[in-house]
Amino acid sequence: xxxxxxxxxxxxxxxxxxxxxxxxxxxxxxxxxxxxxxxxxxxxxxxxxxxxxxxxxxxxxxxxxxxxxxxxxxxxxxxxxxxxxxxxxxxxxxxxxxxxxxxxxxxxxxxxxxxxxxxxxxxxxxxxxxxxxxxxxxxxxxxxxxxxxxxxxxxxxxxxxxxxxxxxxxxxxxxxxxxxxxxxxxxxxxxxxxxxxxxxxxxxxxxxxxxxxxxxxxxxxxxxxxxxxxxxxxxxxxxxxxxxxxxxxxxxxxxxxxx
Numbered sequence: 001x002x003x004x005x006x007x008x009x010x011x012x013x014x015x016x017x018x019x020x021x022x023x024x025x026x027x028x029x030x031x032x033x034x035x036x037x038x039x040x041x042x043x044x045x046x047x048x049x050x051x052x053x054x055x056x057x058x059x060x061x062x063x064x065x066x067x068x069x070x071x072x073x074x075x076x077x078x079x080x081x082x083x084x085x086x087x088x089x090x091x092x093x094x095x096x097x098x099x100x101x102x103x104x105x106x107x108x109x110x111x112x113x114x115x116x117x118x119x120x121x122x123x124x125x126x127x128x129x130x131x132x133x134x135x136x137x138x139x140x141x142x143x144x145x146x147x148x149x150x151x152x153x154x155x156x157x158x159x160x161x162x163x164x165x166x167x168x169x170x171x172x173x174x175x176x177x178x179x180x181x182x183x184x185x186x187x188x189x190x191x192x193x194x195x196x197x198x199x200x201x202x203x204x205x206x207x208x209x210x211x212x213x214x215x216x217x218x219x220x221x222x223x224x225x226x227x228x229x230x231x232x233x234x235x236x237x238x239x240x241x242x243x244x245x246x247x248x249x250x251x252x253x254x255x256x257x258x259x
Contacts (some may be wrong), residue, residue, distance in 0.1 A: 007031050009028070027099070130216045137220075156188045164179070164248075167181070188239060192248040194225075
């Protein structure tokens with residue numbers, strides 16, 4: 001999932017043995033310095049130079065696009081939205097090049113060290129291994145339900161704190177992380193999309209694990225994350241979200257570590 005608009009994700013399929021379906025995907029995400037919007041840097045503040053405040057929406061933050069095929073038209077629209085179009089094109093091309101290298105490396109593995117079948121089996125084994133290690137970590141936590149409440153000082157418009165409440169329920173080697181009692185989304189850009197809440201949860205449980213444990217999607221298999229759509233932890237369109245992954249993400253981590 002996305003984080004905020006300056007974070008642009010490119011995903012490319014990897015075809016092996018002339019198959020019709022991708023055997024793998026490679027992806028990278030890069031933060032771009034400016035993707036348009038009402039302020040340079042695409043992370044606007046909720047107030048004007050004269051001190052008056054305003055409600056922010058996602059369209060104030062820059063270039064928006066759903067999942068789509070990257071072609072010349074998309075490239076042109078993306079770079080044209082930025083105040084620094086040449087820089088945007090260069091950085092976007094660098095992302096494309098990174099995926100290209102990833103594709104070549106996987107193909108080299110499939111052509112030399114491992115067969116495609118072995119690569120897929122190793123990939124699944126790595127996920128299973130991370131899952132087993134994470135289940136051992138969760139199993140070391142006493143069973144029960146643990147709640148912690150933290151807060152952001154304010155949204156920059158109103159002085160009221162924005163509460164972030166999490167309940168961690170542990171049962172055996174599985175855990176449920178429930179943020180659904182957190183505050184509603186706010187009028188500034190401090191809203192976090194659900195992907196941020198998932199990432200904060202991943203980070204906290206990865207910190208609990210031994211340092212040498214490989215990071216992969218297997219870590220999340222024993223975990224279930226619950227959010228309330230429209231809350232500060234699960235922003236919905238048209239909420240502004242540019243500061244959600246730089247500010248609110250840290251407080252999500254604080255709250256979960258507190259629990």
